[in-house]
Amino acid sequence: MEAITFPNGPITMAGNLHLPDDLRAGECRPAIVTVHPGGGVKEQTAGLYAGRLAEQGFVALAFDASHQGASGGQPRHLEDPGARVEDVRAAVDHLQSLECVDAERLGVLGVCSGGGYAVNAAMTDHRLRAVATVSALNIGSGYRKGWTGNGLDAAAVPTLVAAAQQRTAESQGGAPAYIPYVPADPAAGTPRDLVEASEYYLTPRGRHVNAENRKLFARSIAKLFAFDAFHLVEDLLTQPVLMVAGGEAGSLWHTTELHGRLRGPKRLVVVEGGAHTDFFDVPKYVDRAVEEAVAFFRETLHTPAERSAAAQDG
Numbered sequence: 001m002e003a004i005t006f007p008n009g010p011i012t013m014a015g016n017l018h019l020p021d022d023l024r025a026g027e028c029r030p031a032i033v034t035v036h037p038g039g040g041v042k043e044q045t046a047g048l049y050a051g052r053l054a055e056q057g058f059v060a061l062a063f064d065a066s067h068q069g070a071s072g073g074q075p076r077h078l079e080d081p082g083a084r085v086e087d088v089r090a091a092v093d094h095l096q097s098l099e100c101v102d103a104e105r106l107g108v109l110g111v112c113s114g115g116g117y118a119v120n121a122a123m124t125d126h127r128l129r130a131v132a133t134v135s136a137l138n139i140g141s142g143y144r145k146g147w148t149g150n151g152l153d154a155a156a157v158p159t160l161v162a163a164a165q166q167r168t169a170e171s172q173g174g175a176p177a178y179i180p181y182v183p184a185d186p187a188a189g190t191p192r193d194l195v196e197a198s199e200y201y202l203t204p205r206g207r208h209v210n211a212e213n214r215k216l217f218a219r220s221i222a223k224l225f226a227f228d229a230f231h232l233v234e235d236l237l238t239q240p241v242l243m244v245a246g247g248e249a250g251s252l253w254h255t256t257e258l259h260g261r262l263r264g265p266k267r268l269v270v271v272e273g274g275a276h277t278d279f280f281d282v283p284k285y286v287d288r289a290v291e292e293a294v295a296f297f298r299e300t301l302h303t304p305a306e307r308s309a310a311a312q313d314g
Contacts, residue, residue, distance in 0.1 A: 002016070003016055003017075006091070007090065008086065009086075013072070013094075014063060014064045014069060014071045015064070016043070016047055016063070018059070019059055019100065020054050020055070023100055028100060029057065029059045030059070030101075030302060031059040031095045032050070032053050032059070032106070034050040034060055034061065034109050034111075035110035037113050037114050037137075038112065038113040038114075038137075038139060040201075041068070041211040042062040042064050045111050049286075052286070053109070058297065059095070059098070059100055059101050063091055067217075069210045069211065075176070076217070077212060077217040077220075079224060081227035082223070082227075084113075088118065088125070104129075105129060106127055107130040107131065107132065108131055110132075111279065112137045112276070113139040115254075116137055116139055117229065119136070119229055120229045120230075126238075129300060129301060130239055130297060130301055131241045132296055133255065135249060135276045135277070135279045136243060136254050136258060138229040138230050139229065142251070142254070148250045149253040163218060163222050166219075176219075179216050182194060193250045196276070200277050200280055205281070233258065233261050234263055238264045240265035241258075241264070241265070242267050242292060244288070244293070245271070246270070246271050246275050247272040247274060248274060249278075250275075267292075267296065
């Protein structure tokens, strides 16, 4: 693994480039961009998947979102969906510049909201030839409708009114406001997925010093509520798509909605017993997601000779 930086307009992005152990000088490999969840960093789940993909022969790039982690961008702790999608495009730019990468064989794998961003990026950047999502989240729908999707879009209006008032206060000299990504002290009625996300991000299980998951810049709200990762997916996303999610995940509706709307090549894998955050680091579920992703990317990005060699290697 190599720590790298790459440009994204005026912002310097921080990434970790994972290379296969058997990569030879002058050789070009297919490459995968891995996209982290909201509030995460490259050293967490995106890096885990990137490392596992590299073990299977792919070049893989995990990076910190702009405005977050070790990447640049002001204000800090901003979750801007448009910027997150542009981050993916900048990562593709960088991968195409590397001698060890076959620029015609690029894919993207996103986890949680990173899955939604991966889908949205691939719709308008067809340099990405294949898309995989794990515990996908359309972050705009999730914020508007709630974790299980039972709410109405219109229910977001009071929150938007409050966000507008806060912006006015800040513009007149008030202190910036921050809200938590995940609950610090989950209550009795907190959905299982969010309880487990709190455990992942805020305890030694998955905590990282660069991932301040209790700190989301409140101005992100207006951007998040207006975003729809799947808008026009029926018409613009023609690349093959793999979707992996847990059967016990409250977020499963994002994946099934995406699967139902896609018109191109697609594969849905619902893993029984798995919840949303299980696919962040629980070996049983990560192993299954990686197994599915490796097979998918070999089918969509490898040459016939490479697929044959991989099959012979087991």
